[in-house]
Amino acid sequence: MAQITLIEAITQALAHEMANDASVVVLGEDVGVNGGVFRATAGLSEKFGTQRVLDTPLDETTIAGVAVGMAVQGMRPVAEAQFDGFVYPMVDHIVCHAARFRTRTRGRLSCPLVLRVPWGGGIRAPEHHSEANEAIFTNVPGLRVVMPSSPSRAYGMLLAAIRDPDPVIFFEPKRIYRQYKEEVPDDGEALPLDVCFVLRDGTDVTLVTWGAQVKETLEAADALAKEGVSAEVIDVATLKPLDFDTIHESVKKTGRCVIVHEAPRTAGFGAEVAARLAEHAMYDLVAPVERVTGYDTHIPLFRLEMKYLPSVERIVAAAKRTLAAS
Amino acid sequence: MSIAATFEIEYLQYLDADGKLVRSDLPEFARDAKQLVELYKTMLFVRVFDTKAVALQRTGKLGTYASCLGHEAAHVAIGSAMREDDVFAPMYREYGAQFVRGVKPREVLMYWGGDERGNDFSGPAHDFPWCVPIATQCLHAAGAALAFKIRKEPRVAVSVVGDGGSSKADFYGAINMAGAQTLPYVSVIVNNQWAISVPRTIQTGAKTLAQKGIAAGVECLQVDGNDLIAMRAAMDHAIKRARHGHGGMLIEAVTYRLSDHTTADDARRYRPDAEVKAAWEREPMKRLRTYLTAQNVWSDKHEEAWKAECEKIVDVEVNAYLETKTQPVEAIFDYVYAELPPDLTAQRAQALALEQRRG
Ligand SMILES: Cc1ncc(C[n+]2csc(CCOP(=O)(O)OP(=O)(O)O)c2C)c(N)n1
Numbered sequence: 176m177a178q179i180t181l182i183e184a185i186t187q188a189l190a191h192e193m194a195n196d197a198s199v200v201v202l203g204e205d206v207g208v209n210g211g212v213f214r215a216t217a218g219l220s221e222k223f224g225t226q227r228v229l230d231t232p233l234d235e236t237t238i239a240g241v242a243v244g245m246a247v248q249g250m251r252p253v254a255e256a257q258f259d260g261f262v263y264p265m266v267d268h269i270v271c272h273a274a275r276f277r278t279r280t281r282g283r284l285s286c287p288l289v290l291r292v293p294w295g296g297g298i299r300a301p302e303h304h305s306e307a308n309e310a311i312f313t314n315v316p317g318l319r320v321v322m323p324s325s326p327s328r329a330y331g332m333l334l335a336a337i338r339d340p341d342p343v344i345f346f347e348p349k350r351i352y353r354q355y356k357e358e359v360p361d362d363g364e365a366l367p368l369d370v371c372f373v374l375r376d377g378t379d380v381t382l383v384t385w386g387a388q389v390k391e392t393l394e395a396a397d398a399l400a401k402e403g404v405s406a407e408v409i410d411v412a413t414l415k416p417l418d419f420d421t422i423h424e425s426v427k428k429t430g431r432c433v434i435v436h437e438a439p440r441t442a443g444f445g446a447e448v449a450a451r452l453a454e455h456a457m458y459d460l461v462a463p464v465e466r467v468t469g470y471d472t473h474i475p476l477f478r479l480e481m482k483y484l485p486s487v488e489r490i491v492a493a494a495k496r497t498l499a500a501s
Numbered sequence: 502m503s504i505a506a507t508f509e510i511e512y513l514q515y516l517d518a519d520g521k522l523v524r525s526d527l528p529e530f531a532r533d534a535k536q537l538v539e540l541y542k543t544m545l546f547v548r549v550f551d552t553k554a555v556a557l558q559r560t561g562k563l564g565t566y567a568s569c570l571g572h573e574a575a576h577v578a579i580g581s582a583m584r585e586d587d588v589f590a591p592m593y594r595e596y597g598a599q600f601v602r603g604v605k606p607r608e609v610l611m612y613w614g615g616d617e618r619g620n621d622f623s624g625p626a627h628d629f630p631w632c633v634p635i636a637t638q639c640l641h642a643a644g645a646a647l648a649f650k651i652r653k654e655p656r657v658a659v660s661v662v663g664d665g666g667s668s669k670a671d672f673y674g675a676i677n678m679a680g681a682q683t684l685p686y687v688s689v690i691v692n693n694q695w696a697i698s699v700p701r702t703i704q705t706g707a708k709t710l711a712q713k714g715i716a717a718g719v720e721c722l723q724v725d726g727n728d729l730i731a732m733r734a735a736m737d738h739a740i741k742r743a744r745h746g747h748g749g750m751l752i753e754a755v756t757y758r759l760s761d762h763t764t765a766d767d768a769r770r771y772r773p774d775a776e777v778k779a780a781w782e783r784e785p786m787k788r789l790r791t792y793l794t795a796q797n798v799w800s801d802k803h804e805e806a807w808k809a810e811c812e813k814i815v816d817v818e819v820n821a822y823l824e825t826k827t828q829p830v831e832a833i834f835d836y837v838y839a840e841l842p843p844d845l846t847a848q849r850a851q852a853l854a855l856e857q858r859r860g
């Protein structure tokens with residue numbers, strides 16, 4: 176079986192579900208003949224036609240708004256925001272409408288759309304192409320907010336997102352789009368959208384992360400292992416709704432927790448994880464919770480961006496601080 | 502039924518693709534061959550710069566770069582028609598307009614080279630920086646125009662947006678505000694036929710992009726964007742009436758993107774070669790050169806000499822860019838607020854300590 180990258184897994188999931196369900200329609204800028212600026216929709220236009228793989232006029236308000244309308248009328252639109260920095264005009268339709276049709280109409284209407292968002296920094300992109308803005312969405316009731324970090328999770332979680340009866344914001348960590356390949360059978364098997372994944376077992380400290388930072392966090396766990404520290408690594412994967420139990424179980428075992436994310440620190444999603452730990456795991460902890468995050472600044476242009484993104488070095492140092500504290 | 506209103510869109514061209522004059526009413530500036538030569542020289546400079554910038558990206562010395570190949574006439578006309586105290590709100594490839602306004606080539610390179618200091622350019626300090634979130638600059642220009650109107654300043658705001666960008670709510674809102682408020686705002690759509698891979702026909706069912714201004718109540722004009730004389734004449738007209746309180750105007754400059762969208766794009770994937778080849782026949786440099794040569798104010802010798810001069814100037818700029826040291830890590834923090842809040846001071850100190858430990 177062919178080995179595929181994360182982005183190829185996304186294409187595979189889209190193709191699978193479009194073949195499976197005639198109501199699935201892909202729309203966005205450059206998703207058609209061009210196959211998406213990252214090639215996520217490569218070949219779909221040829222396979223499914225321009226009615227189901229729609230190049231839209233260049234207006235994010237239009238893309239989000241018509242996706243809402245289609246979804247409410249029984250279609251399964253998968254809309255693409257070309258880059259993280261361009262979702263902001265979409266927020267109106269997502270927050271005021273997609274997220275609350277079910278609530279507003281007491282269940283009469285729903286809005287099963289998926290918004291795919293290539294996410295995050297580290298690819299030497301121009302301005303506004305490197306935003307880690309997941310926390311803008313995790314504060315919105317009615318949304319699911321997910322971010323896969325491997326080819327197989329991308330495939331299974333995108334299938335689940337399309338099949339989910341509620342709106343899903345599907346963040347794609349573009350820095351690891353092509354980081355590595357793995358075998359991803361095109362079996363149509365969805366993954367659950369309410370669990371964290373334990374990627375590595377450990378006993379001394381729990382490292383909690385998501386998205387592209389899974390890479391650095393696993394590397395940090397390797398580095399710690401060389402120094403005799405056993406780190407457990409959790410990929411949150413679905414940020415909202417959060418599977419806190421998996422994180423709690425791990426912290427019960429390790430007593431220490433380091434949260435790693437790329438987004439700015441203040442009110443980043445790590446604050447939610449830390450708050451839950453404060454509420455529920457106070458007596459399991461033997462050291463203060465640490466956060467390794469982006470700074471409370473704009474992500475710099477690329478000459479400085481690697482100094483902004485959490486590094487292996489910073490993660491290892493934070494883990495060691497939790498060990499030194501007890 | 503009676504007719505409530507009727508509209509038409511005029512198309513302006515002076516120089517056709519072969520460099521022949523198609524109208525006899527040459528505007529004042531174009532009767533002065535010297536002035537035309539100066540504008541042509543700027544266009545040639547832009548092209549030399551653009552070629553060099555693409556080469557820098559290809560050799561790994563520049564990040565993603567948006568070429569302006571084919572847009573020289575439109576851009577230089579826009580920049581040269583404006584006064585220093587007018588406000589320019591560009592998108593991301595209007596180097597021709599910006600060079601005229603004092604922006605240095607090295608600053609363009611810094612911007613695409615991943616250094617924020619490119620945005621702190623040598624052009625007018627009130628000009629807006631490059632604007633990547635499509636069409637948002639249109640509203641900022643309308644806002645600037647509103648400020649001029651409120652303060653009774655005889656200034657004009659000019660924005661540029663693409664054919665793709667003219668689909669965006671921000672574009673419509675800006676031109677509508679200009680119509681509603683009689684703002685000194687000139688909105689230029691540089692219609693280069695493509696928005697990355699999406700052709701103009703997919704953006705709208707409208708026959709012209711210029712007519713989008715009709716519903717807003719501003720004057721509209723479609724111009725041959727490859728004809729420097731027509732572009733400049735249109736800009737002069739629009740800016741003059743705006744400055745004199747007659748309100749906004751929408752200009753559609755019809756041109757062609759001869760390059761890939763950016764260096765990260767490969768247009769061969771979606772665009773027929775024949776179309777590009779045909780567009781080269783209409784490009785802006787050749788027709789103006791032909792015209793100036795026929796007027797006996799330009800020659801191959803002039804061309805060669807000036808090109809060599811441009812290359813020298815560009816080399817100096819490129820070297821200045823390449824020699825620019827990366828900003829220190831503190832620069833990540835120091836411009837977020839007017840004054841650094843204590844909370845951020847702590848983070849800044851951490852980043853500095855980490856940097857020092859790395860050595
Ligand atoms: C709001 C927003 N959406 C998407 C993009 C990505 N993008 C960059 S340029 C571009 C096409 C712009 O086409 P057009 O407006 O015609 O201008 P051109 O680049 O052709 O000059 C797109 C979709 C963006 N920068 N901003």
Ligand SMILES: [Mg+2]
Nearest residue numbers: 663664695696
């Ligand atoms: Mg265009």
